[in-house]
Amino acid sequence: MVKSKRLKTLASLTKGFDVVLDIGTDHGLVLKEAIDLKYIQKGIASDVRELPLNKAKQNLKGYPVTYYLSDGFLSIEESYDAVLIAGMGAYLMSDILKNAPQGDITYILQANDKIDALRQSLQQQGFKIIEEHIVYETHDYIILVVKRGEMDLTEVDILLGPVLRHKKEARKHYDKQIKKIESFINQVDAQRKKTLLKQIEIYRNN
Ligand SMILES: C[S@@+](CC[C@H](N)C(=O)[O-])C[C@H]1O[C@@H](n2cnc3c(N)ncnc32)[C@H](O)[C@@H]1O
Numbered sequence: 001m002v003k004s005k006r007l008k009t010l011a012s013l014t015k016g017f018d019v020v021l022d023i024g025t026d027h028g029l030v031l032k033e034a035i036d037l038k039y040i041q042k043g044i045a046s047d048v049r050e051l052p053l054n055k056a057k058q059n060l061k062g063y064p065v066t067y068y069l070s071d072g073f074l075s076i077e078e079s080y081d082a083v084l085i086a087g088m089g090a091y092l093m094s095d096i097l098k099n100a101p102q103g104d105i106t107y108i109l110q111a112n113d114k115i116d117a118l119r120q121s122l123q124q125q126g127f128k129i130i131e132e133h134i135v136y137e138t139h140d141y142i143i144l145v146v147k148r149g150e151m152d153l154t155e156v157d158i159l160l161g162p163v164l165r166h167k168k169e170a171r172k173h174y175d176k177q178i179k180k181i182e183s184f185i186n187q188v189d190a191q192r193k194k195t196l197l198k199q200i201e202i203y204r205n206n
Pocket residue numbers: 023024025026027046047048049052070071072085086087088092096
């Protein structure tokens with residue numbers, strides 16, 4: 001069983017899917033947990049680099065998993081009903097999603113930063129956010145569950161999350177974001193300061 005709350009939560013979100021494609025699998029521990037707990041039938045572990053993929057092969061020896069050395073979706077030759085992309089930056093994740101297939105597939109996404117940029121890119125690329133979760137560990141991790149579809153996000157939705165903003169447990173995260181911005185706002189130029197003041201206002205008043 002994995003100890004990390006982030007990995008545990010990611011694994012729990014795979015519950016009920018048959019085949020999960022894990023892009024950027026690295027250690028492969030989310031697939032391991034999901035198969036151990038019988039959440040899924042089979043995993044597809046993929047990574048763009050050989051070293052992390054080998055790590056997954058070691059951790060998943062004897063598990064019903066196939067392996068691909070692949071840049072995102074590009075070399076994957078099997079079907080799946082859910083995709084997991086976690087532990088990367090939002091811009092890399094948005095780039096990978098440009099090659100995501102159409103169809104009834106659920107995407108479980110956890111970007112390490114710039115979650116607002118990811119939400120915006122998802123809207124532009126024709127995805128709809130279905131669920132948002134927050135995990136408090138060494139960092140605050142936000143996990144999105146998305147499908148193909150349309151959404152019309154407001155400025156507030158993009159920053160706070162269209163689902164997360166209605167959850168009580170997100171307040172602590174928004175308060176931390178205000179403190180973080182306040183710690184450097186006096187070191188930025190006037191234009192940037194204006195944007196950040198607007199963000200503080202959104203975090204405070206919603
Ligand atoms: C920090 S690890 C995250 C591991 C795991 N998903 C997690 O959440 O703990 C990021 C992994 O993504 C892989 N990666 C980066 N760009 C990729 C791409 N374009 N396609 C597939 N994997 C990629 C890296 O090689 C690395 O193993």
